Amino acid sequence: MMKDLLLIAQIAGRRCAFPAEEVQSAIEISTITPVPGAPDYISGITAMRSQTLTVIDCRRALGFDPDQWALDHRAIVVAVDGYSYALRIDAIEDITGGVAEPETIPGGFGPEWSRVATGLVETRTGPALLIDLAALIADPDALGAAA
Template sequence: MNDLLVMTQIAGRRCALRAHDVQSVIEIGAISPVPRAPEFIAGITAMRSQALTVIDCRLALGFDPEQWPCDDRAIVVAVDGYSYALRIDSIEDITTGMDEVGDIPGGFGQEWSRVATGMIETRTGPALLIDLAALIRGPEAIGAAA
């Protein structure tokens, strides 16, 4: 696998997103809350007159966001025709995958098994390859799958 990957930190773990899924990286400005939205949806923000749903990835995984600092930037992605701004711990680098996607070793937990398609070795070290649609569904998907 020689795909370009955007390397990030989410809830203290090294994660990779396929670069072709990433539209841009933005500075998060004002976030307007959305009444009755699930907790992991921080609200909406604007990017060049386009509304983006802001997802707190740590909450979407079911973790306490206070454990990790959050970057002022967000990764903009589109899933199923909707645009999202993903709030993460940090954005590290862009690199390439060195090998095929492998199995996720034990011990990562149900949260990561739900959103990671596997482990990928990169030029900057191993990372969990993230399924964006699964991440955006949020922690409610854990209860629905059980």
């Protein structure tokens, strides 16, 4: 599976990998309509053609302060459970192939990352964290409440 293409992006200064088949596209983010009352990792909603995307700031979703990092004007569009999301990240780096199966490393990835990382994946351009989209998008404060 890890021979498949991966989209590499920087989140909070770390290299992260998304399986390319889970990524619908990368779009330029235009206006974001804020959603009062939504969890703070949701920046708002935005329109892509006639679709509404939920804009997620991945850095906040992981518990980092987004102001410390650059922000790509593009966002990664993914679909989880029939809903479409636009993921905001530091920067989109590259699309590359994985060279090995994902693996865990002793000591884990740190408290913020363990929740969303499937494992470490070696790519042609170096190691990256493989991200579990569903975990990334799930509301960290509402875990268990809806399941």
